[in-house]
Amino acid sequence: MSLPKAYVGLPIQEAGLELLRGKADFEVWEKEGAPPREGLLRGLKDAEGFLSGLFTRVDEELLDAAPKLKVVSNYAVGYDNIDVPAATKRGIYVTNTPDVLTPATADLAFALLLASARRVIEANAFLRSGQWKAWGPELLVGVEVSGSALGIVGFGKIGQAMARRARGFDMDVLYFSATRRPELEQSLGAKYLPLDELLKESDFVSLHCNLTEQTRNLIGEKELRMMKKTAVLINTSRGPVVDQAALYRACAERWIWGAGLDVFVQEPIPLDDPLLTLPNVTTLPHIGSASRTARDDMARKSASNLLAALRGERPHDLVNPEVLGSVGKC
Numbered sequence: 001m002s003l004p005k006a007y008v009g010l011p012i013q014e015a016g017l018e019l020l021r022g023k024a025d026f027e028v029w030e031k032e033g034a035p036p037r038e039g040l041l042r043g044l045k046d047a048e049g050f051l052s053g054l055f056t057r058v059d060e061e062l063l064d065a066a067p068k069l070k071v072v073s074n075y076a077v078g079y080d081n082i083d084v085p086a087a088t089k090r091g092i093y094v095t096n097t098p099d100v101l102t103p104a105t106a107d108l109a110f111a112l113l114l115a116s117a118r119r120v121i122e123a124n125a126f127l128r129s130g131q132w133k134a135w136g137p138e139l140l141v142g143v144e145v146s147g148s149a150l151g152i153v154g155f156g157k158i159g160q161a162m163a164r165r166a167r168g169f170d171m172d173v174l175y176f177s178a179t180r181r182p183e184l185e186q187s188l189g190a191k192y193l194p195l196d197e198l199l200k201e202s203d204f205v206s207l208h209c210n211l212t213e214q215t216r217n218l219i220g221e222k223e224l225r226m227m228k229k230t231a232v233l234i235n236t237s238r239g240p241v242v243d244q245a246a247l248y249r250a251c252a253e254r255w256i257w258g259a260g261l262d263v264f265v266q267e268p269i270p271l272d273d274p275l276l277t278l279p280n281v282t283t284l285p286h287i288g289s290a291s292r293t294a295r296d297d298m299a300r301k302s303a304s305n306l307l308a309a310l311r312g313e314r315p316h317d318l319v320n321p322e323v324l325g326s327v328g329k330c
């Protein structure tokens with residue numbers, strides 16, 4: 001019996017590839033970054049499954065080029081790269097990789113918070129460039145983390161994991177999300193505030209929301225000006241949630257104390273971007289989920305979701321359950 005064809009659009013870990021072997025006839029894009037568009041569309045011509053990276057736009061054009069496609073399995077929890085309604089319309093399952101990357105991403109967000117507050121990256125560069133002449137009372141003084149207020153924007157699994165980490169640092173936890181979560185307020189010791197109030201009261205603001213049309217540019221000039229002059233903004237969600245030009249001005253002109261960023265409007269961020277000139281902005285190359293455990297699990301999860309759909313079963317991490325009404329009809 002012939003195996004269903006699949007295209008794996010990024011070099012996922014062996015942990016995922018071994019699940020696919022013998023179950024699908026698949027080709028893997030082995031190089032860094034997104035596969036070039038034309039070749040990708042050609043590769044998808046006969047594919048029933050597509051395992052995609054967050055850097056590949058899965059839009060009407062791609063879906064039209066893949067008439068046999070049954071599933072787009074994203075190797076990421078976020079799926080803003082996928083036109084989900086367009087997939088649903090064609091009866092195609094869309095899946096993601098939640099849960100397995102929650103601890104790693106929250107750990108990284110907290111690492112960024114600590115590094116930004118205590119100027120860790122800047123201090124490392126200071127020492128290595130030979131500027132350290134003596135211990136001094138004002139040398140590389142930063143912001144106190146313990147006992148401060150953390151405002152979490154987006155209270156899904158990663159936002160909640162961030163709250164648990166903050167409690168260990170005796171922080172007051174504030175949160176804002178589209179849906180208030182009273183059941184979590186007591187267990188996590190978190191207080192709900194409307195976004196404006198959260199921005200005014202927080203010493204650190206950490207973003208954990210999905211990128212949607214509602215959250216694009218959620219943090220712009222108006223919001224940055226509401227924050228305390230001593231506050232730090234942390235973003236490990238998606239770059240476009242923040243108006244990056246406004247953030248540059250906020251950090252350069254010290255409307256806020258600084259920022260820690262793992263994500264950018266354009267990735268990789270161009271090296272001549274003015275944000276990269278600011279010492280009070282800590283920047284990382286989108287490595288939120290990059291722990292060995294999380295990445296192996298993401299590979300397994302994305303492969304399992306793909307295979308389930310190819311077998312005609314409901315994948316575990318289906319993001320468009322409404323497709324179930326239309327599967328098989330088109």
Ligand code: DGY
Pocket residue numbers: 054075076077078079101237288289
């Ligand atoms: C995601 O999963 O959405 C991250 O951005 C990459 O792990």
